[in-house]
Amino acid sequence: MLKPATSLNHIAMPTNNTAETYRFYTKVMGFKLKSAVREERVPSTGDETPFLHTFFALEDGSCMAFFDIAGEQFAGRSDGVPSWIRHFAFNVETYEELLSWKARLEENGISVLGVIDHEGIWQSIYFFDPNGLRLELTWQKRELEPEDTAHGEELVRQWIEEFNQKDADEIAGDATPEGAEPQDRQPETAPA
Numbered sequence: 001m002l003k004p005a006t007s008l009n010h011i012a013m014p015t016n017n018t019a020e021t022y023r024f025y026t027k028v029m030g031f032k033l034k035s036a037v038r039e040e041r042v043p044s045t046g047d048e049t050p051f052l053h054t055f056f057a058l059e060d061g062s063c064m065a066f067f068d069i070a071g072e073q074f075a076g077r078s079d080g081v082p083s084w085i086r087h088f089a090f091n092v093e094t095y096e097e098l099l100s101w102k103a104r105l106e107e108n109g110i111s112v113l114g115v116i117d118h119e120g121i122w123q124s125i126y127f128f129d130p131n132g133l134r135l136e137l138t139w140q141k142r143e144l145e146p147e148d149t150a151h152g153e154e155l156v157r158q159w160i161e162e163f164n165q166k167d168a169d170e171i172a173g174d175a176t177p178e179g180a181e182p183q184d185r186q187p188e189t190a191p192a
Ligand SMILES: [Fe+2]
Pocket: 087, 089, 136
C-alpha cells in the first residue's frame, strides 16, 4: 500500500544574491553546499529562465534550496502575510547550543529574537537570513507523547467547529491522506 513521504528533501525559495546566501548558509549557519544546478530553461515548465539552483544541507541531508534567476529581483516582496508566520525551524541538540548560536549570530551582526519558550517544550530563537526569510533554531526539551497528539487533535477539532470550516470530520477524524495506509499497518505482500 502507499506509504506517506518519509522526510523533507528540500524547500526551495528565491534569492536575489547567491553570494550572500552562500556565505550565510555555509559560513554562518554551518550548512554544507550539497549541490548546485545551472539551467537555461526551467525543467518543469519549459520557460526560458536562466537560473542557478543551490542546495544547502543540514546534518540529516535535508536542504534549504534557492533559485537565483538571472536579472530578476523578486525575493523579499511582501504579500501581506505577517513576517512571523512563514519560517523554517531547525533543531539544535541542547539549550547551551541554542545560547551559543544566539551569540554567534549576534557576533555576525544578525539581530536575534528570543530565547522564546513555547509550551514548555520548545525554546526558540528567531532571525532573518539575507533573503528576508525568517529562521528559527529550536531546542525541543522532550519527545512528543500520545497526550500531545490527542491535545492537538482536540484543538484542531475545536478550531474547525468554531470557524465552521468544511470537511471537519475528514480532517480531524483521520489525518491519513486519501489512498494511503496508516504507517502501523503492515503493507500487503505482493504475489511473487
Ligand atoms: Fe516555529
